[in-house]
Each structure stands twice: as structure tokens, then as C-alpha cells.
Amino acid sequence: MGIANILSVDDDENLQFVIKEYLEDEGHTVFTAANRNELLDILEKETIDIVLQDLVIPNDDGLSMISAIREKSEAFIFIVSGKDDPLDKIIGLEVGADDYITKPFEMRELNARIKATMRRFKQQKETAAAETEDEGPSKITLPHWVLDRSRFQLFDTAGKSMNLTTGEFQLLEALALAPNRVLSREHLFSITRDGKFDVYDRAIDIQIGRIRKKMNDDPNDPQHIKTVRGVGYMLVV
Amino acid sequence: MGIANILSVDDDENLQFVIKEYLEDEGHTVFTAANRNELLDILEKETIDIVLQDLVIPNDDGLSMISAIREKSEAFIFIVSGKDDPLDKIIGLEVGADDYITKPFEMRELNARIKATMRRFKQQKETAAAETEDEGPSKITLPHWVLDRSRFQLFDTAGKSMNLTTGEFQLLEALALAPNRVLSREHLFSITRDGKFDVYDRAIDIQIGRIRKKMNDDPNDPQHIKTVRGVGYMLVV
DNA sequence: ATATATTGTAAGAAACATGTAACAAAGATT
């Protein structure tokens, strides 16, 4: 990622040439349009990410062209204006443009803004994706505890952190998702780590011990994590 | 504020009665539904803030009901599960629920959770309001910092610039957009730069180090950017 | 009661992840 389909709408052929050269050097694909017909034509045929729209187009109106773009496309629209007119800016943003840049501009400046825009787009997409692929509840509430899965931490009901390590947290999480059910060492092992489980492996036991210590759970009379001899462990609630 | 419209979905009439009594004593308005039809009916007619959804409903499926709620409402969803619920249901919790609570639960506990949720809601609404009447999402305000997204710079509450580089700012921005959430190095990498992430890549660590230095955040006892071993980094607010 | 199996845990070793200095590379600015 990092490259975009860009459409520049301007009647100034020299400027169009400069913009095209520069942005293509940056790796983008650049289309140009000098009037409304060309604009609509390209929007139809290509998937445009960013439109650079000049406000002053002979025999037409840049602002109304922006509305036309908005109807057809989700593209990010930069207004390119010959004068720094706050009213144009306000109206432009009103009809659906996203940013405003004043002529004459440094190509470097334009490029920087395009980059920032692309990144913002990308970020939005990724955050949205991360949220939907989110695995279920972000918190698990038990009578005396709260497991916060976005913080990877266990808290008591007063909100105090129990300072579990990530590995401890994951083991407890597995138990908490199936409270009052005995889970075998093998099952717990397969959830929390890779590799093959060996019957004499005590790693789970040790880890349970550490969790108990942090939860203040006496192993001889556990209130939270119970041992079921010959089977495994169970979180009771 | 502090009261909410709560909808409890459960087929156990006794439990429904207890919940309703208790929460109404607390000042909330409580609706009850015993099946999908009642649920949809109430969602249609009322603006529900919080739904308590039993995982097991006779002749229906609590999980799919949650998806249905999500389609119609922005409500915060608590999954309520009994200890005898089938394991596959629990493992399959990949829908958009927000909290998970196991029966039997103390009403006091449930009430505390609801209060915490309301507080968060309220806060969210207020920040959203502040943003629109201010200057859009161009600034991210945290307890000790302000991130100005149009200037790509971090300021303290006194307005002093922290002189972050653009790259440093972008990384911090990504963390700030998901406060109190651990983000993996891979995720941070994919947001802030192009190309493929390699597991042994330390670029993110280094940059975090530089940001911490500029924020004056002691890595051994960080107040702002916390390291979660084996997972990633988290901005705490 | 005795033998056997299972679990708890201390202590040390090993594995692992992180912070960071110092240098190199890349990029921007002049």
C-alpha cells in the first residue's frame, strides 16, 4: 500500500502536467480531466481514491462538480483553489470536500497531504477490521474478579490489578470461559501453548500455583481454582 | 444522570422478577423479554441502553439473538450464562457482546457493572459532543496530553510542543485511538508503515522508546505507554 | 496401614522479551 488512484480536475494544462509527473514519480496513478464530462467519464471507469478539484473551471462551477463527485464516489476530495477564500472553503467542505489547498502550492506540500490522507484511510479500515474480528466479550465478569481481555489483566472487584503475566492470564482466561467445568491439563496446554503435551509435564501445575498465589487462593482449600485429582483444574464461581 | 433503560432477556420468570425489582429500586427502567419476539418488539419501541442476554433460551439461540440485537441497537450487551450451559456455546462466543457474567451472580455485582458501563457511555457521549462543537476529530485530548492531528504534534496541557517527529506522532496516534487496549507490534507496524512485518523487527520498540523519552515516561514504571510482555503496547489514560 | 499415584512447590536453569546505545541507512533540506 501507499499508492493511490488520483484524479486531478483542472483546465490548466501546464499545472496538470506538473502534477501528473510529480505524483507518478511517487508511484501513484494519475488521471486528468479538464471538464465535467471527462471527470464523470473517468469516475465511471476507474476506482478513484483521491480527487484534486480546481474550483475555477471555465463555463462550469467547481463546487457543483464536487457534489457530482460525491454522488458517484467515496473518494477523498481536495479543493484546489486559486485564492484563499474562507467562504469557498466553508461551502466546499459543506458540499462534501475533505481538505482545501491554495494555489500556488509546493508539490511537496500536496504530496505530504496525500500521504497523510492515505494513512488515515488505511488506519480507519484497519481499526474497523480489528474491531469486527474481535473475539467476543472484552471483559469476563466473575463474582470476585474481572478479566479484561483488552488489557490482558485480572482485576478484583475494587479494580486493583493482580499483575498476572500474559501467560498466566491466558491460562486463567481459558478456565474463566468455562467456569465450573473441569479442564484437563492437556486441554489447557493446547489452548495456551504450542507443541505437544507430555503426560508428565508439570508446567500447567506450576502456572496454576502462581496464579493461585496472586489470587490469594489457598491450594489446600481453594475458593477459586479447584484441583480435580486425576483430571485437571476447574474455576469455580 | 445515572439511570438507564435496561432490557433483561431470560426465560426464568423468578430471576426476571428479582432483577426487575432490584434495578428499579436503583432508579432504572427495566423491561423484560422471555423470547425473541418480545425482545425485538421492545427494541423496536424503546431506546434500550443495556441488554442482559441469557445465553440459553428455550427453542432459540442466545448467540444469534445477540447478533439480532446488534443489528437494531447500539446497546451495551451483557451475556449472562448459567453454569450448566453447553460448552460449545461458550467457546463460540465470537459475537459482539461487551461483557460476560456468570450465573448465579450477586445483584450488587451486576449493579456495579451497570453503573460502570453507564459512566463509560456518558463519557463517550460527552467526548463525541465536544468533538463536533469543537474542530472535528482533529484533536485527541487525553488527561495529560493533546494530540493535534492536523499539525502532527503532541502537546502537554500547558500547550508546550513535545517535538515528536511525524513517525513518532503516527505511532502515538494509533495508540491513542485505542486507549487502554493492548496493540500488538504487528498491528502498530501495519498502521504506521508499509511492507510486511517480521516478528523480530524491533523498529516499533525503538520508536516507543523515543516517544517515552520525549513524554518523560520512565520505562520501568511507565505512566503513559505500558509494555505488555509478549503482546505489545498500550496507552493508559 | 501400606503402597502407589498424584499434586504442590522451592530453587535453580534456561528461554525469552525488552530497553537502549551506537552506528548505519535513508530521507529531507540547504
Add this chain to the structure above:
DNA sequence: AATCTTTGTTACATGTTTCTTACAATATAT
């Protein structure tokens, strides 16, 4: 082209986490 800024790489020190081993404690079966 020369300089400055920013970012990435390598290498190493440090501290944390996890595992192994060994043995004691406990439960179960005979």
C-alpha cells in the same frame, strides 16, 4: 553536493517469565 534529521539495525545487558528437577505432601487404592 553537503548537511542535518529521522528511522532502522545490530548487539548486548538486563530483567522477567517459564520450565525442569527434585522432593515433600496429600489423596486413593489395596
